[in-house]
Amino acid sequence: MSNNSSFRVIIIGAGVAGLIASHCLQKAGIDHVVLERRAEIAPAEGASIAIYPHLMRILHQIGVLEEAKRACVPCDRFVFRRPDGKVIMNNGFFHHVKENHGHDIVPLERRQFLQILYDNLPDKGYIRTGCAAKEITQFVSGVEVKLSDGTVEIGDLIIGCDGVHSMTRSAMWEHANKTSPGLITAKEKTSMKTDWKCLIGMGPAEPGLGERDMNVVHNTKYSFLTLTQPDRVFFFVFFRLSKSSSWPQKKRYSDADAEELAASVASHPLSETTVFGEIWKKRQRGALISLEEGVLEHWHNGRIVLAGDSVHKITPNIALGGNSAIESAVSLSRPSLATLNQVFTAYQTERHGRMKHIMNFSRLITDVQAWCSPFHQFLATWVLPLQPDRALANQFGEMIRGVPKLAFVEAGDFVSGKFEWKHENWKVSLKRPNGQSDTGLSRILQLMSTVMVIAVVIFAAQHINPLLIV
Template sequence: MSQPAFKIIIVGCSVTGLTLAHCLDKLGVEYTILEKRSAVVLQEGASVAVMPNGGRILDQLGLYDAFEKATVPLDLTDAYLPDQDFRFTSDYPRRVLATFGYPVAFMERRGLLEILYDGIADKSKIHLNKGVTHVEQNDDGAKVHTEDGEVYEGDIVVGADGIHSKTLREMWRMMGEPVVNGIAQSESQNMSVAFSCVFGISHDVPELQPGEQILRMCNGSTIFVMGSKGVVFWFIVTQLNRRYEYHDAPRYTTEEAAAFCEARKDAEIKEGVTFECIWRKQHVFNMLPLQESLFQTWSHGRVVCIGDSVHKMTINLGQGANCAIEDVTVLCNMLRAFLAEKREKKPSYSEIDTLLRRFNKEHLPRASTIVETSRLTTRVHAQVGISQRIMTRWVVPYFGKFLQGKPLGLIASGPVLDFLPLKRASYPGWERYRVKKSSRGAGFWITAFLSLSLLAVAATMYGWGNSQIWADWNIL
């Protein structure tokens, strides 16, 4: 009698969960998706950035063409500092496209979900209104119980259910971890909330052009505006009055979000354009606390959590969805090799536990680098602290081209699916900027970045600004 097919239960029909489904389809691995909501695609007012490191993986899966047709690449970024008379223009988005063959582009989150959902051939594998109540596992397999009394069985459970992940909390329960105020005691220092964000979408704003990006840095807040096809995506990220924990983070009503925006309608976006021009054309908006987290333990036994459930970042770097896509990529690469080695033999509990622990250990440093870079970027944009103010006023405007190697390296160092061909591999930036693995973590490189930034200020003061030395130091 043949063994039952190896099967994965995905909790969450998110960008993460649907990307995983596409990868499993390519691998020929059985799966079921459980989604607690009544629909896959809902209008929530959110947009999502797809960077080259996420875009090339979507391209491997045959999904990028639809995304590309629906979006407009960002071209130049006009950045304004609190000093109203000081601004500079960065060609970073344009350079990203020339370097990697993929642009920086935004679209509505629901639009990306539609692309991912439409690409699933067998939609009977997706089950809606399936809120998870509890998970159990043993030597024979895993079972996921849902609110309607159904039980779904598989070999691995993957939590792709976001920041408030039920899968993660079930994993903590099975580990015997004490949970205090919604977070495992051992992870309590690994999540905090220091910023909020109003995000919205406006239609028909003639003052802003497709591909135009404006970054307005203020003392304690940042306004982002991105023009696309017939719409404008915008965010207002604001530093909170103190650092909150998960359980006591502020929650905002629609009325509070509207009042927040009304109070800022006179804020200048660019010459002749105020925030009111965007706000009065708003189609949808929302206001949320921005959790920042990097949990250390992602798996236990047959259960593993990925995406926002284990690493959540602010929106400033635009890498949240891309980092989740990378999680899927690394997990599926390991899974492919693992199943090829097992052939027809059913993997044991211990073997699966070892596989998922290895995934956690090997991918955590990459996720840590992205989360920490996002954390720094958010504070630089909001002018939090003297070093951040020095960086934006004296370093980036004059030495930005020489300091682009670090963010380009962050993109170039992302993983790819090792079982599917690359579509745009000929672009030189992927190899040129790829960062070799190092024992030095993100903290080391961020410290180095700040140190060299201060050195750059000294260079400006002493007239070294045009020295070839900066061109040679393209390491940041």
Template sequence: MRHPSVDHPISETPFKVIVVGAGVAGLTLAHCLEKANIDYVVLDKGIVAPPFGTTITMQPHGCRILDQLGCLDAVLSQCSTMKGCSCRTSTGKVYAENRFFEVIQQYSGYSTCTLDRRVFLRTLYNQLRDKSKVLERCRVENIIEETGIVKVLLADGTEHVGNLVVGADGVHSKVRELMWDKANRAIPGSISAAEKRSMATTYNALIAMCPPVPGLSKHDMEITSGNGFSFLLLCQPTFITYIAHCKLPEAKRYRWPNRGKYTEEEMEALASKLADCPVTETVLFGELWRSRTKGQLISLEEGVLKHWFFGRIVLAGDAIHKITPNSALGGCTAMESVVSIANAIHGLVHAHPNKEPSDVEIRDALQHYQDSRLDRVKGIVEFGAKMTRLQAYDGWWNYITQRWITPVIGLDCLARDASRLFSGAPKLNYVPFEGKAGKLGWNEDSSTRLTRSPGKKVVARGGRALERILPVVVGTLVLLSSTLWWVISGDMRHASAGFGAFIKVA
């Protein structure tokens, strides 16, 4: 896919976007720019659809974006939709279950699907009109801004010229480092050391795939909680993808610029520690691990950056916001952000079709992109962090909430509240589109928004079931605390992580 000429005929607009990274964010943005008739090129340091990684989950708002881009049918043809969910104790016993994803579909209008990440990326690539604009093995070395333009210099000496650079090159973004350097050279201290270190790693995870296992439904999600770790299984007719989230000991946690790189031996050692842990009442983790078709040990970064752009460089996806996989929102949130970028670029370019946007106009458009996204993204990242800690019984309150309050609330209520979160996602504002809608509708016809108040948890307007029920539950727990310690003492030994006796699994 590498071509001798780096320039393409500009039959669209005189404005050109250089996208760095051909992952979920980069390829989605390519589709958005095609719909806007805006010229672009995508540069990736590796290849399109690399073999690493396991699966990606498209929640309803991600499916809605794919639908508007004309890619949804192609994606759905590669997978089966998700249906139910079961929450299990450390012995594999079910304590809460429902048709979780079917309830979400009733509220959102779209289903939830899980498929191989490589297949997903290949499908996005194949649906592009002009695949020659996606270039492989293009390692970025530097970015130079000049009057009205920006140049991207590659390791092989190639130069690409455009009007805007979008860094969609992942959590270890090269574009982000170059942007930080330029910002601090122009305005010393504008990017603080604290911001650079704002993405933290407290958990790591074994991620793997294996063939279907007898006793596990072919369309369901299984969540099994343990002592400082949890198992999450997404079951499909032809495969199971599973993640073992493990809390790291204090000494093994880190922040940027440090990063976790694990050896094969470390991966096998962690898998061995978890091998005898039940995933269900009939399946042990070791059985899944031994039958894996591929597997990795990865670090799980979490966080949101304060500065999303500088000059003619703007960031998207994991380069600015990283979410733990328990919520299955990382890919969809990246897609949301590039949709917002595309809306900003489209408005910028078509406001004055006969002239190129000025630096001030570009700055204002990118500021609007950041301002419109920041609170929502912070809420989504916090939501993912909370799910990770709830499912791993990380602290006594998380144990009580996950094990005892969740069944009282019911997973139907949680599915509804997840749908409220999804309903706030953007779509392209320049492509006519009706799409599907469920009971809640979308943000164009619903007052539901994700908001964030200082010192409070992120909640959707209209309230969340957990927030409504907590005063009653807390009062009951306080009154009956002495009794509860005895009643659930047998289960408490499986939640010792919540009471100061963490098992150091890492």
């Protein structure tokens, strides 16, 4: 790994976000390492990932879009159904999204997507597997991460992409309360709530569910969602919990738990001709997981910044602005702690308010899908079917068109539809004292652009999918 910069980033977690981060940082020429506790990059877990047009633009910039598109076919029908499987409405959402943005929404298996991202890395030497982060120490001049294999990684900052049960977040909290006692309160630590659990999985194609369809089946306090491809079906069953829980409680479900819950809804229709038990019986894999949600107040401290589920576990927020807050950063080859704080504060400021709004919207969506009250049932069965067919796609339009791209990588000839890309001509402006090199400032602006894109990718790939659309 050859780099001209002494600045080094440590990324904890080699999921979708960590791998995208490595692509971005390699494009920027920034030294880094991605640490993954698992032995393999693409384990046989999870279900699907929906690639929306804005994520396609980022994948286009890093050179993996065409391979990802070859691995699946676009979504076609979006069908809402009653508990008996009969159709409430058939919405043209996917077709309208393509008209609005010039690109389809395409679903593919999460494991397959991870493998594509890894296989297309310019240099795989930046990725370390089988080495869990065990201890993080911050210094005035840098950070140190001790790993499970006994080795130590040293760098200038840490990006925590290690999920809702983030070890990086715990280390950040510990450091914050040493340097600023009382900053991280018990209220904030317990602000991520778990009100839902979900059966997820995939199996072979089921004729009664279509070849390119998304089906949402409403029920009371639970709902089904299936997403189909010609050769497979992805499934999700959302169950409202009778009692809410929060951190540090961490509910783990066994295979027996999944079997018991699946059996309780096995006879429930997914369409006019198919019941859930049919796809569960033929599943290639399936699991029962907790669904947490919440937005933390502090997204960074010292040389640690959090991204994705470690700091905001909700439906997507991709309305990110520019990086003007850091344009006056000083020209340094290795940014000081004060400079990093300025960068991370800008990142948090850009996203926090919007994230709170989206979290509340997410709760409403989930409640409507599962008919959590007569009011939610009324919305689902009477109000939504009367909305104009393209209303939902247009609602998503501003959110999709407004996302950032990598400011330091040419987007090329990436088409748009009726909605122009908001940041198509976005360029990072560098302001520096006369006579000083802008190399260091360029590095930190590239890093900031990358952090913003990582945040977008985490949402787009892990949350902005048909699961949470009403």
